[in-house]
Amino acid sequence: MGSSGQQVSWKLADHPTLPKGKTLALIVLDGWGEDKPDEYNCIHVAQTPTMDSLKQGAPEKWRLIRAHGKAVGLPTEDDMGNSEVGHNALGAGRIFAQGAKLVDIALASGKIYEGEGFKYISECFEKGTLHLIGLLSDGGVHSRLDQLQLLLKGASERGAKRIRVHILTDGRDVLDGSSVGFVETLESDLAKLRENGVDAQIASGGGRMYVTMDRYENDWDVVKRGWDAQVRGEAPHKFTNAVEAVKKLRENANDQYLPPFVIVDENEKAVGPIEDGDAVVTFNFRADRMVMLAKALEYQDFDKFDRVKVPKIRYAGMLQYDGELKLPGRYLVSPPEIDRTSGEYLVHNGVRTFACSETVKFGHVTFFWNGNRSGYFNPEMEEYVEIPSDVGITFNVQPKMKALEIGEKARDAILSRKFDQVRVNIPNGDMVGHTGDIQATVVACKAADEAVKMIIDAIEQVGGIYVVTADHGNAEDMVKRNKSGQPLYDKSGKLQILTSHTCQPVPIAIGGPGLASGVRFRNDVPDGGLANVAATVMNLHGYVAPNDYEPTLIEVVNN
Template identity: 35%
Template sequence: MCVRPAVLICIDGWGVTSETRGNAIAAAHTPVMTALSKVDGQYAVIRAHGLDVGLPDGNMGNSEVGHLTIGAGRIEYQDLVRINRSIENGTFASAPALVDAFSRAKSGTKRMHFLGLVSDGGVHSHITHLFELLKAAKAAGVEQCFVHFIADGRDTPPSSATTYLQQVLDFTKELQYGTVATVMGRFYAMDRDKRWDRIEKAFRCILCGQGDVIAAGSPVSALEKRYEAGETDEFLKPMIFDRDGIVHTGDTLVCFNFRADRMREIVEAIGIAPPFDTKGYTVRELRLLNVPTDLSVVQFTLYNKAFSKLPVVVPPDSMDMTLAEVVASRNLAQAHVAETEKYAHVTFFFNGGKEAVLPNEDRVMIPSPKHVATYDLAPTMSVAEVADAVCTAIASKKYAFIVCNLAPPDMVGHTGNYKQTVVACEATDTAIGRILDACNASNTTLFITADHGNAEVMLDEQGNPKTSHTTNPVPFIMTGDNRLKFRVTTGGLQDVAPTILRVMGLPVPEQMTGKSMLLE
């Protein structure tokens, strides 16, 4: 079987818009992407948000659903939609994991905790899910309930946590149930790059009562004072508003983020084993911290197969015959390349939410910079090293398919630093140029797309820094043989995999509901 080799670049956070105000991509010098966007028949603009990636209509896309949809070649209703539907049809509170959690709390310490990101960003969590959990816990007869509030500031404006905190306070007051026990920024509680020093601060606040104790005044006022001191939501240092609300031995805790990647570390620390045993603490020191034991920790979705002993409120759907699985089924070699921040996206998510490495699949993880707190301080990140790895893989002629992620536009865009995001986009364009040259030298077809928008909108309507994703479409580019043309100039992320398979000369499985955009 003659297979045409292909490389797919997924740029993170590279949307398409004609608006130039606050557009870091338009401001950047990007000769490669600019030239490719002008090639007749090989440039299209495809949808990457809302229903087209299985999210609620109008919701901005994100890296998880973007890579999942690209790799699966179909639209799968995401966990957010599945959870919302269960709320709408009245089955949410009867999920076995929740029923068991409420029962354990009632028969044990009579204390329930809810931990998660509190916003309406819809990327990692949604505030309405917290409200439903509070109602369900009260209806189940659990005596006490405490909220551990993780502030957003990345998928929402950077100083908007006061709005969401007030909503929670108003809701619990009306419900006459529930207390906000702790508040902290996602910088501490939602790390995904094994920066255990950050997770430790969240851990010690939630479980050991160590943090800034706010003895008087309203929680909202406390946050406003933090804003005045220069802190923003993402970086809010841990605060304790109710000393009795920290997690005690025997308590039950439900994590309500539905997205897995940024919950794995905090759940490992709380629900599996604190990683700090070998990070500078002796067992005796941990005991002196009064770390609670015999906890019942519940995952909202399956955060990690290694956490299989922890109950799951919304178990995963299976997804078969993804792009990677089709390649593997033909005994062809493939490589998945990304830096640490986006490694899960080109492996776990791209492969349909599956951890297992496929036959003949090689995975390459390039370390993301660790010497900086935020990536605007290192705006090129490790994009050059990712390009090195991809070019080496192409030159080896070992692989029929290579997928890589280029992270800087999204990760630097999330900082709100416009100038440094311009630098990130330029570095990304340079990396694309190098990969393009390698593909041309080896008769390999290069495809370029993005998982969602971000860097093209860096200012909100008031002119303030915008750190969240967008609902803009993204590019889909095909390079190489000039005889290869798109039959249409619009589509969705679900159409990427079928198109690539057709160009490679591989069959498109019936499980893929996306359509090839190739003119044949």
């Protein structure tokens, strides 16, 4: 059954000319966009002979596709792409209105306050405190400040009398250093609420990569540090004012890595630990970096760290973060219903699938790829392999990450001939790009290129096909620029480093000895984007995609 309750016909039609049974490697380079060559384009600076040679195949075997804005279901063309929406589009073959947009719509119409989730938490407003936990920035990747502002206003108008905000500073989807301004804005909003008789304050905080927002269970200590501050009111740093806290802590760390702090009153008492009878909302719409906290808040049996205190709360996510685990059970906005993904179709049609990445991107080629569902569709047909990521480091100190190991696992899976599709995410360009370290990102891009070579070589050996693409840009531009493209400097003359993704298109290349002659990119889908890749891949497996999928990027010409 489909999620709409309709019977789904899983059988795919045979492609009129393309054969089945070719081993296909599907390589996603994370954070690998196309941009003009200059010294801040780390992909250009790095030695990337494999990707360079693929580019020689343009326009028939190499082209660019869109990976940001409306092409991936984001609200506007100014929204950069990200891994969630990118892998959702790649896997699902259709464009779904994504969390950012769904929350915008629910807030604008007021429907957010009419749903089960809000009713559930609002029953605590009379006696308890409303806690809002999430990423404080306007990055639009995991959360957005304006959505938090509307929620604060809406909740207070609907009876919340005591509100505590637990902030996570960004500097990863937005410029490092911007956290101070976001905290100032939030403080002035909370002051206005106080003037209107609502007891509203920031209660705790910390940098997103060090506090709370780990993903795919890479390092539970990150979540524990947040728990101690948010729930227990305990942290190594205590301040009476959040702006002062962030300014002070920034002396020794950047926004992403600020240590945890709590706000205390004049008696050194934490102003907002979470207590019995309180309501909690995690206001990020994106799933991956909220799932771990959601588990800690929701599960009775929980053994990932000692929570010490487990208050009886009413908890809702901004969205439901995991459709398979139904986590959390209560949420303010229904998530996009990403059903009938290409992975599910292909498994039903006998395509044996192998997927692999290292921990920090593992869920991208599994969970996001499969429409935000954890687990297998059919464990007999699929194998997902996770290579443990390094823990407790910033990736500029290990820019090669596990690219080689991912390449080896994919190579072995291809050579085993046990799989029809071998799918990987190679994280380097993105994870090192986010650190803002240009030299390290150059090393990262070279390592990613070497991993691609290893996989393509294996495909050569088995007579298979490769598809190489990316989920969004990052490493191809490491500086903030003005409208005419010139790098920007701050007041002290320092280059403004861009740690975030970009709005650039990404490459897609096809090839390999198994690619039937006459297969080439069509030139009648000039606006093609990530969502067009699924139908393309289905063709290369010998099938025609379902009618409602975005059109394939390839055609077969007689030669």
